Amino acid sequence: MNVEELLIKLEQERIPSRWYSVNGNLASDIYMLRKVHNYWEFFYVDERGNQNNGYRRFNDESEACNYMFDKLIYEKEH
DSSP states (O other), X not given: OOHHHHHHHHHHTTOOGGGEXXXXXXXXXXXXXXXXXXXXXXXXXXXXXXXXXXXXXXXXXXXXXXXXXXXXXXXXXX
C-alpha cells in the first residue's frame, strides 16, 4: 500500500482525520507518518507535544503505511 491508498482506506474505514497526519504538520494528540530522506517514520505525538511515543522507522513505504493502518484500526476498535 502506498500513501494515496492508505488515505483512501482510512477514509473508507471512517477513521477521523484528526487522529493522524501523513507528511503533514506536527500537532498534538495525533499519529504521524512522514517520509524523511530515504526512510519513513511513524510515531504518536502526545498532548504535551512529545514526539517519540511508539516510534518506528521503516525503509519501505508499503510497510510503513500498513503499520499505520493497522494501528489506527486497532485504536478505532478499542
